[in-house]
Amino acid sequence: MTSHAREGMFPISEIPNLDLKKAGFEIEKDEIYNPENTSLLDAIVKVNGCTGSFVSSQGLILTNHHCAYGAIRRASTPEHDYLADGFYALTRDKEIPAPGFRVRITRSYEDVSDRILSAIKESMSWGERSEVIKKQINIIETQAEKKHPGWRAEVSEMFSGKTYLLFMYEMLNDVRLVYAPPRSVGEFGGEIDNWMWPRHTGDFSFMRVYVAPDGSPAEYDPENVPYEPKRFARISSQGVQQEDLVFLLGYPGRTYRHRTSSFVAYEQELRMPAVAELYDWQIDLMDSLSMESRELALKHASRIKGRANTMKNYRGKLLGLERLDLVEKKRAEEKLLKAFIASDPQWQEDQDLLEKIEAIYNEKQDYFQFDFILSYLPRSSTLFSIARTLHTAAQERQKPDDERKSAYTDRRYNETIDNLVLRLKTVHLPTEKAFLKHILTQATDLPDSLRPKRLNTFIHSPHPKQQLHALVDSLLEHTELHQESKVREWSALPPTAFKSSRDAMIDFYVDLYPLYEKLEKIENAHSGALDAYHAQLLDVQMAYQDQRFIPDANGTLRLTYGHIRSYSPRDAVHYHPISTLQGIMEKTTGLEPFDTPSRLLDLIDIADYGRFEHKALNSVPVCILYDTDTTGGNSGSPVFNARGELVGLNFDRAFEATINDYAWSADYSRSIGVDVRYILWFMQSYSHAHRLLQEMEIPGGS
């Protein structure tokens, strides 16, 4: 709730208010952000869900290997396995298109809070307020995009119910793959090292943005030319030392630091444990199925990986929440805030504010099981999820094109259905059955009014379990949604067809649909009320603490700074903040994910580190650790030194730093980047990527 000295993902609008000189910056503020002129910000891009940065005048972008992963995989063929072997386009015409990749650059922002909030009437219910805010945002975005064809307009809520900014993004759609290290380097350590320090992952890759010959954004075309950014980041091969100041620019996704103790308690006691329990069970089942055959292992691999990642993140968060005792800490702060409110008649109206927020969370608790089951049913059964998407699609297509959710607009409809069909590849009926049985068994405990109707027919019978299993078996035996042709067929049908469906899964979803509508209404009412209460709360807090507040991360461009810094995660354990090539040797077992290419091992052995050597460590630094304030979405963020030179590439956080989503901790908040010296040394020694090193103006290699 309080904003600490070094905590902060500062929106660009805050940069003018920061004393960066005092913090140790050697470059001027307006070299970082300058609405009147070009600045470092012009070198920062969003690459799908990640961050990237221009590192040459010819549109070359540095981002993470895991951010370019889809492009590398798609570029691979049985003859050329770029995922396994890495990829280096020897000449520019060998660069490979990466369809589906979009690069955006923040061009401007504007406060639109009044335009949005003025539409709210006193007489409206919470649910109606929520609806009207969504509607206003939609109108503002549509109008802005009409004014700037080719740009994307997005309204971001900075403080809920209070501040809304309209961001304008230049969108560049011809993105190509330029360079990627082998998977054994780019993903070195895999799931085992994920969220862990010390790290030795070369999680970097290069892409390039192209535009039409006249400089305008364009879809892929062989005639396109490299985009010339207004500014690109200069690389320093000098690297960094422990305690050096560093700063990051990037697009952090989501944090919840301004929420109250009731929210954190809800997350800690209810939501995260429930998801963790479900995923634990699902991973165990998929693991044992994966033992049966390589085919089944492949089918389940990405779902196991994704869920394991979430589990590790949650375990880290739960550990952090317990260690920081965050709920108690927030409660203590809220007690002081209440005393402040009570002491001043000015806040008369806000007497019960915290109690009101708590009351909403109490209500959310009451609905939790209902919310959880409805939300995780589609995540548990791919066929159920497909039925749901098809149903939504049919409903949306009844509306005029510009009123539909964007995935169902005519422009994007085929892509949406193609993506749906792609998901069929991972469908395994026994897994579907087991997952559905598991989660529907939990649904039998719901109160009558919230329980799926189908279950009511037998939950009081003598053998409810058998009947539930029979229901699920029958659902999967009488659906055809696992066939591509059927999915495509359904995607063209009107809502009436769903009502008279003979497909058991479609039919099952149609039966559940009223419950989903009910859930949406409840959620709207809750978020409408919370938006308003949080806005009130912020006013009180600002008056109480007499300081500016930094909005929670929300996917918009932010600055954060800190230092290359060691940490002590446990008693008697101390981690140095710079790892080296020797750690790669130590971890290498020859087995994935520790299967370093033997040529790389030879190069490490030869120890020809040249100008990329860290003298004191007598090796090339591989990864760096720093206490800046980051979260998901900061993947691919450039790490700059005090002079604004690029020295690293952010890609992960330490285990204990998963707590960042709820609170920043000087002890535990540590982010992880690839040291640029490793990137350069690897490109030079392993890949002989001289074309790119020259393009980035790296002084003459050996």
Place this chain on the structure above:
Amino acid sequence: MTSHAREGMFPISEIPNLDLKKAGFEIEKDEIYNPENTSLLDAIVKVNGCTGSFVSSQGLILTNHHCAYGAIRRASTPEHDYLADGFYALTRDKEIPAPGFRVRITRSYEDVSDRILSAIKESMSWGERSEVIKKQINIIETQAEKKHPGWRAEVSEMFSGKTYLLFMYEMLNDVRLVYAPPRSVGEFGGEIDNWMWPRHTGDFSFMRVYVAPDGSPAEYDPENVPYEPKRFARISSQGVQQEDLVFLLGYPGRTYRHRTSSFVAYEQELRMPAVAELYDWQIDLMDSLSMESRELALKHASRIKGRANTMKNYRGKLLGLERLDLVEKKRAEEKLLKAFIASDPQWQEDQDLLEKIEAIYNEKQDYFQFDFILSYLPRSSTLFSIARTLHTAAQERQKPDDERKSAYTDRRYNETIDNLVLRLKTVHLPTEKAFLKHILTQATDLPDSLRPKRLNTFIHSPHPKQQLHALVDSLLEHTELHQESKVREWSALPPTAFKSSRDAMIDFYVDLYPLYEKLEKIENAHSGALDAYHAQLLDVQMAYQDQRFIPDANGTLRLTYGHIRSYSPRDAVHYHPISTLQGIMEKTTGLEPFDTPSRLLDLIDIADYGRFEHKALNSVPVCILYDTDTTGGNSGSPVFNARGELVGLNFDRAFEATINDYAWSADYSRSIGVDVRYILWFMQSYSHAHRLLQEMEIPGGS
């Protein structure tokens, strides 16, 4: 092969040659060892396979919880679970006898090399030499024990084929349990933390030795009185700081530092991987069986634990051998040694010495599979092992009592058979079957002359696997050795009964017996030759390096010293050498092995550390880490400061220090002890064990 500065488990005979002042000792050498008078050595005891030390004038012994484990378990009843709750004898008459526990004190040593080696004749074969050495040792021990009734005489080989010392031990047999912390403290961290730093285990306990009222050694008798040691160790509750000098006295078991590269290669490439592979497979099988029921889990628990311990030890060793590149290092040293030999006609006879040793190991390699299968058959099947012991027993009992192996002498025979019967408790026939099938399948690949005869009947048949399985099934269906009465019956029968046995397992062992005889002959020939070669090699090495050599650990009393010292096991990871109570809080999950008693958590929370606080760490130190040279058998060794005051209790090594058996490494050799401040703080605050604290003369507690 070389003896490094700080490397060294010095035998007491070496103490007079050490410059301890220069090393930083503040007490005089003759306070540690003085054959003319009492010294610190008189406070050191061997407690079964562990070390212990007297810590009061009344025979009170401090040793590890894991060393007293058997006594604590045996003392426990369903009403009083001392393993779970801990034990504190409020008064002396409440101390509980620990049958099976023996305490020995080293009283003197004498060089008997000449008496042994003079019996060897030039004309003897290697096997005969090996036999004659064993025989001479037996004679010397028997004669010495006759001279000193009640003492134990043991000849220890210091340098193989070269130096033999006769040690005389005073044996004390009335040992009682005085104090033990709860298992959740004494085994905190269990298998997970085993061989690991940072550590937070309170691995300590107290026992007391009693003697007859006239002071002579005696078996348990309620009339016995506490033994009054010549000397006891004084405890310092001041504790230690990083980089303080410490020394240990104890009984390290076995090291192999003087062996050649061919031995290490044999261990690294052949023996350890083979054992690891077998145990991995066996643990997996037992783990999956253990899921079936709690009963099966208990049956397999101790075997799983033992094998997991070995596996972790081997994994640590294999890692260390690879990191140190020990085989290559030894080969390089041997190359220099060969050049030295060639350079001097004095060593004419030793020209091919290293090649001869290598030739033996080549031969051992050829026999490895045979040796491995015969050695691990009894370790894989308890019933097979019982059959083997019964067969050996019958043969030994044909001999005069004083010529038998000691386990089969009349004095110890009942105990041996009782122990055999105890092993029946863990027999689970499906496990026996699976293990036997697994190892006998490997036996089918042996050459004809070494293969168990029974297998020959079908290995060339069309379905050898089925027939092998049928054989094992039949072995276990037609044996009665899982019945206690049958084991006792067989234990009284003469060798002739075995020849006409109708018990399938006995019969199977009798069939294999000639192979075991063959293996023993081969081993005798190898060890006879190696003994002689190693003796020659030592002469050359001493001349080459012009320095004294420290014999490998062999279970005799040793001094080692070093410093409280941090270490860096991996890139970017640094471990502080003193852990604290806060680490207990961090690790505690509430689930075994991290299930700290809630009362202890409360005490840590209250933070009333009194005079046991480490000011800089703001906590009570729990465990300490130091770079002395230890190995198995050093468990329970007292850790002394430079003034000879007891400051800790040794109980384990760090993972990387498992390499100690082959080489000492300044980087990785670290041993782990309980800090005496934790012992005292815990006894005072948790157990209120004032009687013992007073007895140890700890200044007045709170």
